[in-house]
Amino acid sequence: MNEVHNPYAPGAGIQPPELTGRDNFLERAETTIKRAVQGMFSKSFIAVGLRGVGKTVLLNRVRDIAKEQNCKVAMLEAHDDKDFPSLIAPAIRRILLDLDRMETISEHVKLSLRAFRSFIRSVKITYKDLEFSLGVDPEIGVADSGDLEVDLPELFVSIGKAAKSRGKVIVIILDELQYLSEKEMSALVMAMHKVVQEQLPIVLMGAGLPLLVGKMGESKSYAERLFEFPKIGALDYTDASSAIVEPARRQNVNFHETALMKIFDLTEGYPYFLQEWAYVCWNVAIGPIIDEGDVEKSTPRVITRLDESFFRVRFDRLTPREKQYLRAMAELGSGPHRSGDIADKLKVPSNKLGPCRSSLITKGMIFSPSYGDTAFTVPLFDQYLKRAMVFSPWNDSE
Ligand SMILES: Nc1ncnc2c1ncn2[C@@H]1O[C@H](COP(=O)(O)OP(=O)(O)O)[C@@H](O)[C@H]1O
Ligand SMILES: [Mg+2]
Known part of the structure; x- marks a missing residue:
């Protein structure tokens, strides 16, 4: 479909065509x-x-x-x-x-x-x-x-x-x-x-x-x-669907239910990702109904776009050791993770990780949801890290 009429708004601080759930x-x-x-x-x-x-x-x-x-x-x-x-x-x-x-x-x-x-x-x-x-x-x-x-x-x-x-x-x-x-x-x-x-x-x-x-x-x-301190999080399925469906409907374009379910699955309802997927789906699809096949076709493109912008901007500001720290977290899954488990992965004693952990907190990459726990501040960041780099433990001689 014509990109000129694409209603979606991926990008930091960009007003979405339909602000749902808030x-x-x-x-x-x-x-x-x-x-x-x-x-x-x-x-x-x-x-x-x-x-x-x-x-x-x-x-x-x-x-x-x-x-x-x-x-x-x-x-x-x-x-x-x-x-x-x-x-x-x-x-x-x-x-x-x-x-x-x-x-x-x-x-x-x-x-x-x-x-x-x-x-x-x-x-x-x-x-x-x-x-x-x-x-x-x-x-x-x-x-x-x-x-x-x-x-x-x-x-x-x-x-x-x-x-x-x-x-x-x-x-x-x-x-x-x-x-x-x-x-x-x-x-x-x-x-x-x-x-x-x-x-x-x-x-x-x-x-x-x-x-x-x-x-x-x-x-x-x-x-x-x-x-x-109201918590702002991912959207539930209903709100995520309206965020995608409503702007399209205004231009007589519809999303098939299976397409919506697929997008929800991939994005976990995170607004930034919803905008990205919907945006690329629109460009890829013949229309006027966007189906699951369109989502599948879009996904690699969306991931490339996200990797080059949303994920990349912060990643580039990290030292090699900080990157390895995060990569070790990714190795453990989406998190939160115990500090001790991260240390085990990196094959170093916990106390040696303190400075690196604080600097990652200062840079806004991780936070501590509860004592001794560490979590990513960027949703789906674990998946990005796995695409971006290979895992290796810290090398003490560095
Ligand atoms: N409630 C919402 N429904 C649909 N899209 C949204 C919603 N809130 C934000 N977005 C989209 O999500 C993206 C990120 O929004 P932004 O305000 O920059 O997030 P944050 O400041 O939390 O990092 C933007 O592309 C925006 O259009
Ligand atoms: Mg912001």
């Missing part, structure tokens, strides 16, 4: 934002799930909802090589300048601009334009201690007051939260804690890999009171 999440997010607009508190959200389950896509929808409700929105994506203050500063600056530009002068907004100026000086953000285009002096003694766990809460309180003085809600949307350091995560939790205590209109909507929960450390008990 009504509950979206309703709750909408309620939270609407309550905030009414000046009422609801827990903020942090969506937790593996890669490719649709977290970013949900955050995009949350952004749209927040904009419809006239909120001031900051949408940010954390990276492992960028610190949190530099990430959030430009967005806060924009929001504050926006609030400042409204008709009347607000003392709270001016004060917040000064606090912000102190903040960017104290965290040593060097963007010259950030500091100088503000047109205010720093507010000495506010958000300038140099300790993020003190300064970020002070900054949030001051921007919260600024927003409140303008009758606005600020919605901070943070993707890839697992890349925040423990210190940054704790500062963020403290900041939201203060905001809630003072009943200020800031809502946080985040998403990240399951390992982010472990990063909350001591701030975890606070976090559990402030946030909900």
